[in-house]
Amino acid sequence: xxxxxxxxxxxGRQLADGFRRIGHDVVVGTRDPEAxxxxxxxxxxxxxxxxxxDVATGADLxxxxxxxxASLEALAEVDLDGLVLVDVANxxxxxxxxxxxxxxxxxxxxxxxxxxxxxxxxxxxxxxxVTASVMVDPGSLPEQTTIFLAGDDAAARExxxxxxxxxxxxxxxxxxxxxxxxxxxxxxxxxxxLMGALGTAEFNLRLVR
Amino acid sequence: xxxxxxxxxxxGRQLADGFRRIGHDVVVGTRDPEAxxxxxxxxxxxxxxxxxxDVATGADLxxxxxxxxASLEALAEVDLDGLVLVDVANxxxxxxxxxxxxxxxxxxxxxxxxxxxxxxxxxxxxxxxVTASVMVDPGSLPEQTTIFLAGDDAAARExxxxxxxxxxxxxxxxxxxxxxxxxxxxxxxxxxxLMGALGTAEFNLRLVR
Numbered sequence: 001x002x003x004x005x006x007x008x009x010x011x012g013r014q015l016a017d018g019f020r021r022i023g024h025d026v027v028v029g030t031r032d033p034e035a036x037x038x039x040x041x042x043x044x045x046x047x048x049x050x051x052x053x054d055v056a057t058g059a060d061l062x063x064x065x066x067x068x069x070a071s072l073e074a075l076a077e078v079d080l081d082g083l084v085l086v087d088v089a090n091x092x093x094x095x096x097x098x099x100x101x102x103x104x105x106x107x108x109x110x111x112x113x114x115x116x117x118x119x120x121x122x123x124x125x126x127x128x129x130v131t132a133s134v135m136v137d138p139g140s141l142p143e144q145t146t147i148f149l150a151g152d153d154a155a156a157r158e159x160x161x162x163x164x165x166x167x168x169x170x171x172x173x174x175x176x177x178x179x180x181x182x183x184x185x186x187x188x189x190x191x192x193x194l195m196g197a198l199g200t201a202e203f204n205l206r207l208v209r
Numbered sequence: 210x211x212x213x214x215x216x217x218x219x220x221g222r223q224l225a226d227g228f229r230r231i232g233h234d235v236v237v238g239t240r241d242p243e244a245x246x247x248x249x250x251x252x253x254x255x256x257x258x259x260x261x262x263d264v265a266t267g268a269d270l271x272x273x274x275x276x277x278x279a280s281l282e283a284l285a286e287v288d289l290d291g292l293v294l295v296d297v298a299n300x301x302x303x304x305x306x307x308x309x310x311x312x313x314x315x316x317x318x319x320x321x322x323x324x325x326x327x328x329x330x331x332x333x334x335x336x337x338x339v340t341a342s343v344m345v346d347p348g349s350l351p352e353q354t355t356i357f358l359a360g361d362d363a364a365a366r367e368x369x370x371x372x373x374x375x376x377x378x379x380x381x382x383x384x385x386x387x388x389x390x391x392x393x394x395x396x397x398x399x400x401x402x403l404m405g406a407l408g409t410a411e412f413n414l415r416l417v418r
Contacts, residue, residue, distance in 0.1 A: 099392075101315050101316055102315055105314065105315055105395075106310050106311055106314055106315075106398065107310055141417050141418070142417060142418075143415075143417045145417050173403070173406055173407075174406070175402060175406055180402045182398055183308075183398040183399030183400075183401070183402045183403075184399060186314075186395040186396075186398045186399060187395070187396065187399050189315065189391055189392040189395045190392030190393060190395060190396050191392075192392070193384060193389045193392045194382070194392075194416070197382055197383070197384055198382075198416075198418050200418060202418065203416060203417060203418035204417055205355075205414035205415065205416060205417070206352075206414065206415040206416075206417050207403070207407075207412060207413075207414060207415075208350050208351060208352045208354050208412060208413055208414070208415050209350070209351075209407050209409060209411065209412035
């Protein structure tokens with residue numbers, strides 16, 4: 001599959017590397033590819049970079065891993081027509097320091113905002129509940145844990161489920177509606193406090209039932 | 210320990226029975242003890258009932274398990290002076306149907322509202338992340354799972370931690386600040402959707418790190 005990863009932060013980089021490791025053709029979208037290539041963390045990478053307006057050309061799937069508060073602006077430049085968009089971002093607002101608050105919550109979610117801005121795309125919320133190293137390598141944790149996905153379109157959910165399985169996820173809980181992204185994003189306020197209490201971001205929940 | 214349980218719904222009943230089972234002296238607070246005793250689910254119970262104004266007399270610990278949207282009003286009648294108050298309630302608002310929204314969130318929490326209304330009490334948020342049958346019998350799930358507690362007062366947290374251990378909880382994650390209740394209460398939007406997806410309320414998360 002050709003996957004366009006939007007976002008050049010640490011999580012975008014790890015996801016892009018992770019998708020390539022399992023055999024996908026990956027391109028990373030950024031506002032200014034030349035400026036990104038000059039950044040220390042990208043100068044040694046052979047991951048292809050493309051401008052936002054071009055990155056989705058020929059792509060089968062797009063992954064949003066930009067800062068949640070910049071996602072709508074960044075995605076506005078991407079042609080998502082007919083594509084599955086996996087939204088990994090979280091609407092964390094650090095403007096008042098740590099712990100962050102959520103800039104959208106409860107009766108709406110970032111994933112739904114993106115879906116409304118791009119009615120031609122099929123948005124699936126997934127992977128936002130864990131740190132990037134766990135997203136691409138769930139086996140790095142000492143036990144199998146649980147990952148979630150939520151979306152309105154059944155075929156899009158199936159595509160993302162298969163991608164999660166390729167990454168090594170086994171316990172995948174699926175919500176047949178994008179509004180479940182509200183619950184997935186509202187897990188973050190507990191997640192950030194757990195990161196503090198546990199002293200690591202490398203943890204996840206295993207759903208026991 | 211003498212424990213006053215505030216709330217006569219199913220969760221209050223199960224918690225009161227659970228505390229008694231592990232040897233505590235339990236009294237259940239209600240607005241009108243005679244009316245409560247006439248309700249079908251209480252007529253056959255020998256759990257003592259007391260009016261809200263009297264229920265905390267002689268108690269060592271008070272547990273709030275009222276409906277989250279009625280908690281402040283109910284607790285206003287209870288004398289919490291110097292007592293540890295375990296807040297188990299969740300601020301779920303079902304007025305627009307299912308799934309519920311949260312009537313307080315993100316920058317505040319029900320637990321903090323209760324603490325501000327009762328500065329003389331030592332509020333600890335705990336047990337709100339699981340259904341009542343799991344609260345009092347964590348061993349009913351097929352694997353050990355995780356429970357949380359949050360509070361400003363270290364001695365109060367220690368008291369609640371010991372009570373959770375008596376109920377059978379082993380993996381207890383403690384937050385040294387009541388504002389972590391924001392995270393614990395914001396877990397509920399995901400919890401209610403999981404209840405729908407899994408078809409049961411009898412589940413919990415096991416924190417894997």
